[in-house]
Amino acid sequence: MPRTRLLGRATTMAALLCAVPLVAACGGVKPQQANVVAGKQLFVAKCGSCHQLDRAGTKGNQGPNLDAAFQQSLKDGFGRGAVEGVVYKQILYPNRLPNVAGVKMPAKLVSGEDARDVAAYVASATAKPGKDTGLLATAVKAAGGGTAVEKNGTLTIPADPGGQLAFVASKAIGQPGPVTIAMPNKSGTQHDIVIDGLGKGAVVANGGTSSFKATLEAGKTYTYYCSIPGHRQAGMQGTLTVK
Numbered sequence: 001m002p003r004t005r006l007l008g009r010a011t012t013m014a015a016l017l018c019a020v021p022l023v024a025a026c027g028g029v030k031p032q033q034a035n036v037v038a039g040k041q042l043f044v045a046k047c048g049s050c051h052q053l054d055r056a057g058t059k060g061n062q063g064p065n066l067d068a069a070f071q072q073s074l075k076d077g078f079g080r081g082a083v084e085g086v087v088y089k090q091i092l093y094p095n096r097l098p099n100v101a102g103v104k105m106p107a108k109l110v111s112g113e114d115a116r117d118v119a120a121y122v123a124s125a126t127a128k129p130g131k132d133t134g135l136l137a138t139a140v141k142a143a144g145g146g147t148a149v150e151k152n153g154t155l156t157i158p159a160d161p162g163g164q165l166a167f168v169a170s171k172a173i174g175q176p177g178p179v180t181i182a183m184p185n186k187s188g189t190q191h192d193i194v195i196d197g198l199g200k201g202a203v204v205a206n207g208g209t210s211s212f213k214a215t216l217e218a219g220k221t222y223t224y225y226c227s228i229p230g231h232r233q234a235g236m237q238g239t240l241t242v243k
């Protein structure tokens with residue numbers, strides 16, 4: 001994160017904080033307590049595919065690393081309340097121009113109370129060593145632990161429904177011969193499923209299923225992954241064993 005831009009943002013923080021009713025000192029109305037547990041879940045579902053934030057366990061790399069983004073501001077003495085205001089404003093009014101990689105952050109991925117909750121969570125978690133505790137620790141179920149097993153000629157390997165860059169199962173077992181590889185994706189984050197040399201399903205989101213037909217060879221292992229840029233690198237892959 002270039003320091004100049006951060007300082008540029010910092011100077012607008014004061015004005016911003018009173019424009020957004022996040023801080024009690026700005027007005028007579030007592031703000032409602034933000035729900036950081038809901039904020040974490042929404043962050044993982046709506047933001048994590050583009051942003052790394054260690055406490056949320058997200059590894060997206062399309063946008064800036066959100067731990068690094070606020071490190072200097074926090075060191076410089078800006079409180080987490082100020083960071084919350086910056087994040088809230090960014091959610092509603094991201095840059096209209098794409099970044100160097102050609103990626104543009106969509107505006108209002110969350111709005112209203114949801115945007116407040118996400119901003120509060122990000123502000124509480126950014127650049128903070130250690131792990132989330134209490135209710136926050138269990139707010140998002142870790143993806144990737146399961147094993148998918150071929151049934152009736154179909155091997156179903158869903159994408160994480162919560163939007164994490166992971167399949168529900170990072171291991172799969174198939175049988176030799178023809179198979180349909182199917183990846184239902186309930187999340188709003190676009191994914192596909194690919195096995196090099198075998199096939200590639202369509203890119204889907206919001207309840208679509210990515211699938212292709214292939215023939216598995218006895219004794220072989222294959223790697224399945226999502227080919228959307230950054231997703232495989234973030235861990236969206238698994239091993240298919242044929243036996």
Ligand code: HEC
Binds near residue numbers: 001051086095096104
């Ligand atoms: C499609 C990818 C994408 C998604 C999804 C996305 N962002 Fe971004 N985000 C970006 C990009 C690209 C930038 C850098 C350009 C800009 O500032 O708009 C950015 C910048 C930011 C920044 C500013 C960081 C800095 O260095 O100053 C914050 C904060 C942020 N995003 C938070 C969020 C939150 C919260 C969400 C979910 C509601 C979200 N983003 C969803 C791509 C994304």
